[in-house]
Amino acid sequence: MADQGITPRSEDYSRWYLDVIAAAELIDSSPVRGSMVLRPHGYAIWEAIRADLDRRFKETGHVNAYFPLFIPQSFLSREAEHVEGFAKECAVVTHHRLRAAEGGGVEPDPAARLEEPLVVRPTSETIIWHMYGRWINSHRDLPLLINQWANVVRWEMRTRPFLRTAEFLWQEGHTAHATRAEAEEEARRMLGVYRDFCVETLAIPVLPGVKSASERFAGAEDTYTIEAMMQNGWALQAGTSHFLGQNFARAFDVTFQNEQGEREYVWATSWGVSTRLVGAAIMTHSDDTGLVLPPRVAPIHVVLVPIWRGASQKAQVLDFARRVGAALSRRFSVEIDDRDNMKPGAKYFEWERKGVPLRMEIGPRDVAKNSVFCKRRTGGDKFAIEVGDLGEAFLDAVGRELDRIQAELLARATALREARTFRVEDYAEMKARISEEPGFYLVPWHDDAEAEAAIKAETRATIRCFPLAGQEEARGRRCFYSGRPATHMAVFARAY
Amino acid sequence: MADQGITPRSEDYSRWYLDVIAAAELIDSSPVRGSMVLRPHGYAIWEAIRADLDRRFKETGHVNAYFPLFIPQSFLSREAEHVEGFAKECAVVTHHRLRAAEGGGVEPDPAARLEEPLVVRPTSETIIWHMYGRWINSHRDLPLLINQWANVVRWEMRTRPFLRTAEFLWQEGHTAHATRAEAEEEARRMLGVYRDFCVETLAIPVLPGVKSASERFAGAEDTYTIEAMMQNGWALQAGTSHFLGQNFARAFDVTFQNEQGEREYVWATSWGVSTRLVGAAIMTHSDDTGLVLPPRVAPIHVVLVPIWRGASQKAQVLDFARRVGAALSRRFSVEIDDRDNMKPGAKYFEWERKGVPLRMEIGPRDVAKNSVFCKRRTGGDKFAIEVGDLGEAFLDAVGRELDRIQAELLARATALREARTFRVEDYAEMKARISEEPGFYLVPWHDDAEAEAAIKAETRATIRCFPLAGQEEARGRRCFYSGRPATHMAVFARAY
Numbered sequence: 003m004a005d006q007g008i009t010p011r012s013e014d015y016s017r018w019y020l021d022v023i024a025a026a027e028l029i030d031s032s033p034v035r036g037s038m039v040l041r042p043h044g045y046a047i048w049e050a051i052r053a054d055l056d057r058r059f060k061e062t063g064h065v066n067a068y069f070p071l072f073i074p075q076s077f078l079s080r081e082a083e084h085v086e087g088f089a090k091e092c093a094v095v096t097h098h099r100l101r102a103a104e105g106g107g108v109e110p111d112p113a114a115r116l117e118e119p120l121v122v123r124p125t126s127e128t129i130i131w132h133m134y135g136r137w138i139n140s141h142r143d144l145p146l147l148i149n150q151w152a153n154v155v156r157w158e159m160r161t162r163p164f165l166r167t168a169e170f171l172w173q174e175g176h177t178a179h180a181t182r183a184e185a186e187e188e189a190r191r192m193l194g195v196y197r198d199f200c201v202e203t204l205a206i207p208v209l210p211g212v213k214s215a216s217e218r219f220a221g222a223e224d225t226y227t228i229e230a231m232m233q234n235g236w237a238l239q240a241g242t243s244h245f246l247g248q249n250f251a252r253a254f255d256v257t258f259q260n261e262q263g264e265r266e267y268v269w270a271t272s273w274g275v276s277t278r279l280v281g282a283a284i285m286t287h288s289d290d291t292g293l294v295l296p297p298r299v300a301p302i303h304v305v306l307v308p309i310w311r312g313a314s315q316k317a318q319v320l321d322f323a324r325r326v327g328a329a330l331s332r333r334f335s336v337e338i339d340d341r342d343n344m345k346p347g348a349k350y351f352e353w354e355r356k357g358v359p360l361r362m363e364i365g366p367r368d369v370a371k372n373s374v375f376c377k378r379r380t381g382g383d384k385f386a387i388e389v390g391d392l393g394e395a396f397l398d399a400v401g402r403e404l405d406r407i408q409a410e411l412l413a414r415a416t417a418l419r420e421a422r423t424f425r426v427e428d429y430a431e432m433k434a435r436i437s438e439e440p441g442f443y444l445v446p447w448h449d450d451a452e453a454e455a456a457i458k459a460e461t462r463a464t465i466r467c468f469p470l471a472g473q474e475e476a477r478g479r480r481c482f483y484s485g486r487p488a489t490h491m492a493v494f495a496r497a498y
Numbered sequence: 499m500a501d502q503g504i505t506p507r508s509e510d511y512s513r514w515y516l517d518v519i520a521a522a523e524l525i526d527s528s529p530v531r532g533s534m535v536l537r538p539h540g541y542a543i544w545e546a547i548r549a550d551l552d553r554r555f556k557e558t559g560h561v562n563a564y565f566p567l568f569i570p571q572s573f574l575s576r577e578a579e580h581v582e583g584f585a586k587e588c589a590v591v592t593h594h595r596l597r598a599a600e601g602g603g604v605e606p607d608p609a610a611r612l613e614e615p616l617v618v619r620p621t622s623e624t625i626i627w628h629m630y631g632r633w634i635n636s637h638r639d640l641p642l643l644i645n646q647w648a649n650v651v652r653w654e655m656r657t658r659p660f661l662r663t664a665e666f667l668w669q670e671g672h673t674a675h676a677t678r679a680e681a682e683e684e685a686r687r688m689l690g691v692y693r694d695f696c697v698e699t700l701a702i703p704v705l706p707g708v709k710s711a712s713e714r715f716a717g718a719e720d721t722y723t724i725e726a727m728m729q730n731g732w733a734l735q736a737g738t739s740h741f742l743g744q745n746f747a748r749a750f751d752v753t754f755q756n757e758q759g760e761r762e763y764v765w766a767t768s769w770g771v772s773t774r775l776v777g778a779a780i781m782t783h784s785d786d787t788g789l790v791l792p793p794r795v796a797p798i799h800v801v802l803v804p805i806w807r808g809a810s811q812k813a814q815v816l817d818f819a820r821r822v823g824a825a826l827s828r829r830f831s832v833e834i835d836d837r838d839n840m841k842p843g844a845k846y847f848e849w850e851r852k853g854v855p856l857r858m859e860i861g862p863r864d865v866a867k868n869s870v871f872c873k874r875r876t877g878g879d880k881f882a883i884e885v886g887d888l889g890e891a892f893l894d895a896v897g898r899e900l901d902r903i904q905a906e907l908l909a910r911a912t913a914l915r916e917a918r919t920f921r922v923e924d925y926a927e928m929k930a931r932i933s934e935e936p937g938f939y940l941v942p943w944h945d946d947a948e949a950e951a952a953i954k955a956e957t958r959a960t961i962r963c964f965p966l967a968g969q970e971e972a973r974g975r976r977c978f979y980s981g982r983p984a985t986h987m988a989v990f991a992r993a994y
Binding site: 037038039046048065067069073074090093094095099100106109110119132152157 | 536592644
């Protein structure tokens with residue numbers, strides 16, 4: 003693809019997002035409507051996210067497994083609410099063979115029509131709970147704490163890279179418990195894992211909360227969520243964790259014998275995050291120059307740009323750069339950009355657009371001084387780091403710079419969220435402001451699905467969550483919309 | 499599932515394989531014909547395989563990416579031979595929505611029929627080469643060295659866990675090169691990566707070779723293979739690497755401008771291994787007691803079984819076991835089996851069936867002696883290891899035992915393969931022996947697809963490969979079947 007400029011955020015935020023992604027070569031459209039190709043630089047961000055989350059899941063006692071891509075059509079109608087929520091825009095497999103078509107090409111073979119169509123999983127509760135019915139018999143089989151890394155498909159007409167695509171990659175945890183209390187605790191624990199991951203690794207200060215009934219997952223009793231704020235003040239749901247009660251256990255008849263010898267239905271949770279997190283990280287941190295990534299998920303931590311004139315300088319500078327690169331690669335992911343026929347400035351420009359957190363320039367003077375000249379992707383003056391004997395002290399110094407970038411990104415995103423969190427008492431005020439000043443509107447609220455729908459129709463804002471913290475503030479206050487006694491503190495926002 | 503015995507190999511090898519898998523809880527059938535559930539203990543083996551291979555791919559310069567699950571139907575007929583090989587038994591998506599059916603349930607919505615059906619990828623050459631057409635323009639874009647970890651679907655009527663299922667997990671490498679020589683070198687390099695992985699990690703002494711024309715991948719000019727021998731003397735194709743020539747580049751019109759400014763078609767390779775490798779490892783190493791796994795892919799390296807009588811022994815023994823477990827887990831994957839109400843013997847039996855390489859028994863006398871009493875899954879007398887101060891010396895001693903098990907498994911498998919490799923000069927001899935003595939029959943061969951088909955019809959044996967090593971032996975010899983001058987040394991075997 004031809005090189006292209008990046009539209010400034012202030013001019014067109016949506017266009018800016020697409021430009022950042024294209025310039026960094028993260029994703030490409032495909033000939034299949036709604037399906038995207040994750041290019042190597044984009045997939046590597048997902049790999050880093052996956053590795054970090056997988057470690058956190060295992061540390062909290064979960065194991066991975068893999069369930070079938072296809073789900074019998076009839077399964078989707080077993081859980082009443084679930085069918086409403088999911089049995090609609092699905093990819094449906096109806097044939098298992100192609101045949102040569104008259105006039106060339108191939109076509110589905112009518113003789114190979116499936117007796118029962120198969121649905122490409124939009125989520126795996128149904129097939130997993132069918133299997134749990136075989137594996138769970140006694141209280142000794144519980145809890146069952148399984149996670150799956152997989153692709154899922156939800157037919158989407160309007161897509162946006164990473165945020166909404168027909169096929170996407172995700173993880174889905176599905177756990178089974180002997181008691182309601184344990185399942186509820188699990189759903190909240192995993193929300194905490196997601197929150198910690200977002201804050202510590204993606205540098206996104208997400209807001210944890212509970213969904214209102216109308217935003218709940220189909221089949222859940224409670225849906226917990228973490229909500230991120232993008233730079234334009236819109237909300238992005240970054241992950242959800244559901245307490246499913248006994249709904250799926252009843253639908254798939256999954257019972258266990260408790261310690262008293264009685265049979266009971268099993269309690270369930272499910273929780274998931276997806277490649278959408280890559281989009282959240284891009285939108286939270288990038289700037290008008292291009293991609294900015296938190297070092298902990300950056301595919302390349304450091305790029306070395308050797309600078310020389312003439313063959314003898316080249317040999318000397320490249321030799322030094324390679325020794326520095328070899329040392330750094332003991333701890334970091336490093337790229338040495340030794341391309342000929344390209345000016346240093348053009349290289350800087352390219353690596354900035356690709357979101358590499360730290361750049362090191364290495365010219366003859368740097369070699370003479372035994373140091374590297376550094377620039378942080380997040381800005382600030384250039385500065386030198388002594389390489390010394392290329393030992394731990396040098397690596398520690400580089401590590402501190404990366405930690406500093408990581409902390410800087412979190413601080414900026416937190417400051418933005420605070421500046422864009424508005425406490426209003428009065429619906430008229432939100433309605434007047436939200437178009438010009440999108441953000442999190444924290445309001446006292448009397449829970450009411452009809453009022454929620456009316457507000458959405460008028461302002462395009464939805465309840466993102468009832469924040470876990472600060473609910474006591476609702477006590478004694480009046481709903482900002484109806485004036486009735488407040489039942490919750492709610493955050494309204496426009497959302498992706 | 500109820501506990502069940504394991505059929506001895508000598509009685510029914512196929513049944514034995516299924517019993518080993520069931521007893522170790524590796525896999526379960528699913529309500530979707532031909533699709534299996536990889537249970538946590540089975541999936542963990544694949545995770546270990548994946549992590550090891552991924553490291554090897556990255557060390558050889560490859561990057562990961564992700565391409566769509568769905569392929570437009572028309573793509574499959576673009577490459578003439580490919581359509582013959584793959585456009586048959588595929589899952590075909592024809593609708594993108596379900597609707598409520600009369601009388602309950604759901605059904606494909608006739609209003610949501612796709613204009614062009616989509617095929618669930620049986621392999622991704624076609625969609626990837628379509629994308630390469632967008633990304634490759636100049637010789638500077640080459641080589642392009644991309645790998646994908648994904649699920650694929652090939653509709654199979656007769657399935658066998660891990661070895662042949664409708665949906666399976668695999669990796670597929672797809673590379674693009676400026677010259678034939680480079681692409682051929684890549685295809686052979688990746689075969690080498692697979693061979694090294696099988697030998698070093700799975701302890702399977704695979705035989706590398708080239709496929710005959712009739713066993714070649716649809717669309718390839720050369721298919722390289724690694725062939726493993728199972729304990730019953732049957733062959734199992736463990737991985738393949740294809741030199742694709744310019745076939746896909748022509749089909750998808752992918753050209754590049756060379757250094758002289760001329761446009762040329764790109765040269766291609768593809769290579770893949772799948773969850774079939776898990777089956778290969780199981781069949782190669784397991785015994786009549788159950789699963790045996792090479793330590794390098796065992797989900798659990800060491801199981802600690804504390805043994806006590808009464809509360810005071812219990813406290814003492816468990817405390818010791820936990821300290822030993824914590825020390826070991828700095829380097830190994832460890833399980834402490836502290837279940838009450840279960841005798842040590844029953845625990846041993848269970849962990850043996852699950853293929854844990856090393857068991858440590860810890861009773862009061864072991865605590866007193868500051869040692870653990872060990873048993874290798876591969877047999878031999880029990881022996882003590884001093885735990886000392888639980889430092890590096892102890893971990894090194896345990897590491898040596900695991901290495902010894904790893905080496906023992908490779909040596910056994912190599913000895914079996916050597917004992918079962920038969921050099922015959924005469925077809926009548928192979929025909930008479932192969933039913934009673936399945937194995938690798940190494941023969942001088944005059945390449946001829948019709949003769950190959952005739953032999954397959956009479957003996958069910960196929961040419962597994964022309965081994966890379968020892969082809970010079972064919973010189974001056976006569977084909978064991980036709981008496982014509984030998985063109986190759988060929989290995990015939992019955993195969994999974």
